[in-house]
Amino acid sequence: MTEWRxxxxxxxxxxxxxxxxAFVDTGYHGATVRDIARRxxxxxxxxxxxxxxxxxxxxxxxxxxxxxxxxxxxxxKEEGAGDPVRSFALLVExxxxxxxxxxxxxxxxxxxMRSLEPANRTRxxxxxxxxxxxxxxxxxxxxxxxxxxxxxxxxxxxxAATMCIAVPSWYRIGHESTPEQVAERYVDFALGLMHYAGxxxx
Amino acid sequence: MTEWRxxxxxxxxxxxxxxxxAFVDTGYHGATVRDIARRxxxxxxxxxxxxxxxxxxxxxxxxxxxxxxxxxxxxxKEEGAGDPVRSFALLVExxxxxxxxxxxxxxxxxxxMRSLEPANRTRxxxxxxxxxxxxxxxxxxxxxxxxxxxxxxxxxxxxAATMCIAVPSWYRIGHESTPEQVAERYVDFALGLMHYAGxxxx
DNA sequence: GACCATACCGAACGCTCGCTCGGTAGCAAG
DNA sequence: CTTGCTACCGAGCGAGCGTTCGGTATGGTC
Numbered sequence: 001m002t003e004w005r006x007x008x009x010x011x012x013x014x015x016x017x018x019x020x021x022a023f024v025d026t027g028y029h030g031a032t033v034r035d036i037a038r039r040x041x042x043x044x045x046x047x048x049x050x051x052x053x054x055x056x057x058x059x060x061x062x063x064x065x066x067x068x069x070x071x072x073x074x075x076x077k078e079e080g081a082g083d084p085v086r087s088f089a090l091l092v093e094x095x096x097x098x099x100x101x102x103x104x105x106x107x108x109x110x111x112x113m114r115s116l117e118p119a120n121r122t123r124x125x126x127x128x129x130x131x132x133x134x135x136x137x138x139x140x141x142x143x144x145x146x147x148x149x150x151x152x153x154x155x156x157x158x159x160a161a162t163m164c165i166a167v168p169s170w171y172r173i174g175h176e177s178t179p180e181q182v183a184e185r186y187v188d189f190a191l192g193l194m195h196y197a198g199x200x201x202x
Numbered sequence: 203m204t205e206w207r208x209x210x211x212x213x214x215x216x217x218x219x220x221x222x223x224a225f226v227d228t229g230y231h232g233a234t235v236r237d238i239a240r241r242x243x244x245x246x247x248x249x250x251x252x253x254x255x256x257x258x259x260x261x262x263x264x265x266x267x268x269x270x271x272x273x274x275x276x277x278x279k280e281e282g283a284g285d286p287v288r289s290f291a292l293l294v295e296x297x298x299x300x301x302x303x304x305x306x307x308x309x310x311x312x313x314x315m316r317s318l319e320p321a322n323r324t325r326x327x328x329x330x331x332x333x334x335x336x337x338x339x340x341x342x343x344x345x346x347x348x349x350x351x352x353x354x355x356x357x358x359x360x361x362a363a364t365m366c367i368a369v370p371s372w373y374r375i376g377h378e379s380t381p382e383q384v385a386e387r388y389v390d391f392a393l394g395l396m397h398y399a400g401x402x403x404x
Numbered sequence: 405g406a407c408c409a410t411a412c413c414g415a416a417c418g419c420t421c422g423c424t425c426g427g428t429a430g431c432a433a434g
Numbered sequence: 435c436t437t438g439c440t441a442c443c444g445a446g447c448g449a450g451c452g453t454t455c456g457g458t459a460t461g462g463t464c
Binding site: 029030110115155160162166170177186195 | 228312354367371372387
């Protein structure tokens with residue numbers, strides 16, 4: 001994954017695609033297997049031929065989504081290797097692009113964590129923690145070298161991440177701004193939040 | 203509401219208190235009326251003596267919560283009247299304190315909007331829009347006078363608000379930081395996000 | 405003492421839920 | 435031309451859902 005800015009349609013089989021639509025509309029508990037089947041153009045047993053339980057559908061969506069995000073984030077971070085301010089800016093850009101282009105999946109990823117059974121939640125939560133640590137590491141280093149003037153680096157990193165994660169709550173494709181425009185603005189917001197005073201690194 | 207920084211236990215009757223607990227644990231659709239009844243120490247018909255439907259319980263919680271937030275926000279804004287930077291800072295402080303002290307109710311307020319029936323959603327959404335407009339107005343004015351160096355004031359205001367609204371996703375009372383400490387840090391983050399360079403106004 | 409409103413409850417109604425049973429249709433391999 | 439595999443479906447199971455019915459107990463009013 002070197003082209004982390006490049007997005008084509010998310011690769012989901014028809015069942016997961018239908019499940020994702022249903023979960024976005026009514027939430028995991030509110031979505032019925034009959035509704036998912038109708039959206040997929042299948043019967044209810046047709047759905048169960050592919051996935052053993054509704055829980056497995058949620059888990060499948062979240063696994064694919066988090067793998068995609070982590071791969072892109074690692075590539076973005078790599079692009080700025082050696083310069084923590086630049087790496088941080090690229091991570092924010094990546095996070096916003098992802099939450100615009102993968103809006104539905106990203107939205108489910110943050111809103112339906114609690115609908116996972118404990119063992120599944122533990123696994124997915126670990127992926128989300130890994131994602132946050134990528135950001136924390138760059139902020140820590142930029143703060144240590146004095147380029148970010150921030151007294152509580154982890155709090156600041158979390159604040160920056162959460163404002164990106166909230167993007168799907170208001171953005172959708174077709175919005176007056178493109179994902180690239182939103183990402184550019186959010187990089188600027190995030191650097192400001194860190195009280196970064198130098199030149200914009202992206 | 204002049205003492206918008208003061209918090210005592212949220213005034214909810216036993217049924218709404220139980221419903222709020224249940225909604226936080228499993229979400230609106232995942233919570234059952236039997237579960238709410240058990241938490242309230244009542245039978246199922248006992249619950250229906252007080253509220254006609256489960257939907258009315260969600261609506262009651264959201265109404266009380268949004269009224270509380272809006273009253274506090276208007277008071278906070280008033281305290282900085284005449285100085286938009288100060289008003290904005292007070293609004294952010296108020297928003298963070300609220301999302302710490304009223305964590306559960308605030309969490310439901312942002313996560314269960316989609317579980318409201320259309321007519322109810324419209325009403326509550328209007329309250330949330332009013333809340334956002336309070337912030338927008340101050341950011342607009344601070345940007346117009348050049349004290350906030352931000353090219354897209356509404357995007358910046360939304361970014362600032364969403365990072366505050368996300369606080370309940372990680373904070374709970376008993377956290378190593380007090381609500382007042384979190385609020386102070388977030389005011390600093392929000393002002394940085396606006397590229398504010400002057401003295402801290404709070 | 406009759407009346408009424410408030411605050412509840414045991415039992416159950418009709419429905420929908422996640423999920424399964426016992427199939428069929430199509431197709432490739434032997 | 436049988437066998438076996440994949441991809442499905444009509445019908446329905448048992449459980450649990452939101453909600454309701456027909457009560458009872460309590461306490462205040464005239």
